[in-house]
Amino acid sequence: MSVILFGFGLFIFYFVTHYLIWKIHIPRRQVQVLLMLFPVLMILGFLAFQLFLKGYEGDGSLFSLLFVEYLQGCLLFTVLFAAYIVTYPAIEIDSPSLVIITHVSDKGPTGLDKELLEKSLTDELLVKPRIEDLVTEKMIFIGQDGKYRLTAKGRWFILPFSFYRNLIGAGKGG
């Protein structure tokens, strides 16, 4: 149980810090900042836990951890963080499916006209902002000929997805 408490405790510390920073200012490259916070807050959280242990006067058996248990707790924190990071884009950016569902739901019992829905979801709304995000995230750049190209970061990022999709024989998705 100590391991679980330690791992979740680190994650709660991470989430609260992230929430407070976001209340002051939401960074332009949100996922980048979340990634940068991870190692910093893991170390700070660990140190805070050690300080707590020093000052704690009660029965410390719940909080005493072997080195290997600290490692397991850190692994738990890492996968909690990874799960949060892979979920975050869905919070940051509205998925088209959820937008469609919300539009339909908003119309209630009268329903939403099929053509109206399809006309309202344009390239300007669905594609262009995502291209701009990729430029902001430095995954792609615009060459002198005005064409978009992958940066090294973008290439390394997309390779696992491309490899996996080719491995299972699936199409390009999207």
Added chain:
Amino acid sequence: MNALFIMIPVISFGFNIIMQVLTFKSIHSLPLLKSIYSGFITGLIVLFVCHICFSNRFIQSGGYLLANFIIYSLLGYCYFNFVCLGETARRIRILRELLDAGEGLSYDELLKRYNAKDIVEVRIKRLLTNGQIVLKDGRYFIGKPVVLGMAKAVGLLKWILLGNAKRV
């Protein structure tokens, strides 16, 4: 507990991936989601077997088992998201188009390969197939409310973290 215990969820996760890929490739009629479930269950079995084999007091290692179960489940969740991103994410598709193009693509060239019409068509087809929306007399209505529930949950998280910022 020794260091091997920490590797158990990672080893189980490896079996998860292998089984998911194998079942999807070998059973042609199997939907991607069901292959993910089969991979996850396989990894779970491996997790329990490893705990039985490497712990001589299986019952007393309940706390470690629970921790490893949580770690494994979260790894499974991350893998599920990885697969879903490859299946549905717009940015992933755009990056793949640029990877395949090699010489770069202008905005118009990119739109010829992937555009709003494609995006909306695929999603509406999926929502209709899963019964999340229904089409009657040229109008869409909510069917099963599962995805609507997800939309509201995500909306709430978004409001908590980002205020009412809208980005599609």
